[in-house]
Amino acid sequence: MTRLLAAAAITLGVFAAPAAAAPSGCTGRYEHTTYVVACTTGDGTYRAWITCMSVGGPGGMVWRSTVYGPWTAPGPGTSSAASCGGTPLGAGTQFA
16 A cells, blocks of 8 residues: 555655745835736746825725735736825735
8 A cells, every 4th residue: 555655655646736936036116006016937927016194084984905916927027016196005926
């Protein structure tokens, strides 16, 4: 039984796909109420996100929302941007 399990583990390892390198060389910057991310290398995709606070409506209600930029493949000259119409609370990069 042990030999059978060991053989199965070795066989599965032979057919496993190589690990993909997530996007890297990423930089992010704020441009007022927009967060822009650019990744230069790697596989997969990435996108920017930003969470903002807006005040409006009756009684000065506070709204909090998260906005996502488009999914983008890494490479020279590529970027993803997310914008909101309020005060930025936080931002970052999401990978897929």
